Amino acid sequence: MIEIKQLGKKFEVENPKKLSEQEKKDPRLKGRFFHSVTNVSFSVDDGQVLGLLGPNGAGKTTTLRVLSTALQADSGEVVINGINVLKNPLQARKKIGFLSGSTGLYGRLTGRENIRYFGQLHGMSKIQIDLRIAALSEMLEMDTFLDRRCENFSTGMKQKTAIARAVVHQPEVVILDEPTTGLDIMATQTVMNFIQDLKTQRVPVIFSTHHLDEVSKLCDRVAVIDKGISKFDDSIDVFNQLANGDPNAAFLDIINGGQ
Numbered sequence: 001m002i003e004i005k006q007l008g009k010k011f012e013v014e015n016p017k018k019l020s021e022q023e024k025k026d027p028r029l030k031g032r033f034f035h036s037v038t039n040v041s042f043s044v045d046d047g048q049v050l051g052l053l054g055p056n057g058a059g060k061t062t063t064l065r066v067l068s069t070a071l072q073a074d075s076g077e078v079v080i081n082g083i084n085v086l087k088n089p090l091q092a093r094k095k096i097g098f099l100s101g102s103t104g105l106y107g108r109l110t111g112r113e114n115i116r117y118f119g120q121l122h123g124m125s126k127i128q129i130d131l132r133i134a135a136l137s138e139m140l141e142m143d144t145f146l147d148r149r150c151e152n153f154s155t156g157m158k159q160k161t162a163i164a165r166a167v168v169h170q171p172e173v174v175i176l177d178e179p180t181t182g183l184d185i186m187a188t189q190t191v192m193n194f195i196q197d198l199k200t201q202r203v204p205v206i207f208s209t210h211h212l213d214e215v216s217k218l219c220d221r222v223a224v225i226d227k228g229i230s231k232f233d234d235s236i237d238v239f240n241q242l243a244n245g246d247p248n249a250a251f252l253d254i255i256n257g258g259q
């Protein structure tokens with residue numbers, strides 16, 4: 001289970017001139033600090049998939065990076081299967097599989113070598129790594145490119161490799177930042193099937209997306225954030241009922257304060 005309570009994260013603005021016009025007007029900008037996330041709460045149980053929604057700049061990536069221990073929170077609480085993530089980040093990290101927005105693969109290594117390297121970092125044995133890569137390659141349909149260097153991979157190949165790398169250690173929870181962005185229909189379907197498989201294994205999954213059709217197909221729960229604040233955290237059924245089964249209208253209602 002993953003529980004996030006009243007999360008807050010601010011960044012020091014090193015060069016205010018670099019802020020976008022929108023950010024300069026954003027109420028989250030206070031003096032030298034941009035308060036990207038000020039009050040975000042949601043939870044997801046074992047065997048559930050949660051879709052994290054919000055407009056551009058809402059604070060989704062910031063939230064997911066705090067959950068994954070890549071960033072330190074300023075306030076709030078994150079608990080993953082009983083471990084306080086903010087107090088015990090190293091212990092928590094072993095339990096988490098995190099796909100960040102930028103894949104960051106080593107271009108000169110093959111897909112297999114990239115995944116293997118992460119397995120080694122997690123302390124897995126050679127046999128464990130080989131078996132796991134074989135299983136992931138099948139699930140994510142990677143066998144045709146697994147042994148090619150990553151530098152010439154398509155977006156879909158890169159994303160599949162990055163996902164396999166993120167979950168090589170069989171994490172207890174999986175956090176994916178926009179896993180299907182830029183993917184074609186086939187690759188999107190493969191990634192969605194992969195999330196469905198995790199759900200069948202009762203691994204809780206949180207993923208951010210702008211695609212409401214994916215949320216309707218996969219998610220048990222929906223969390224919506226806007227300008228760093230939680231606006232909705234409930235079941236997919238409650239979300240759909242907000243606007244007679246129209247998820248786009250439900251999302252807009254939430255953002256425009258219609259509920």
Ligand SMILES: Nc1ncnc2c1ncn2[C@@H]1O[C@H](COP(=O)(O)OP(=O)(O)OP(=O)(O)O)[C@@H](O)[C@H]1O
Pocket residue numbers: 011012013023034036054055056057058059060061062063
């Ligand atoms: N390191 C940083 N320093 C300053 N501001 C930051 C930093 N990281 C994020 N922000 C700002 O915090 C706000 C939230 O960003 P974040 O990337 O979390 O949004 P998002 O909901 O993931 O957006 P998108 O849907 O566009 O990916 C943005 O205005 C962003 O510019």
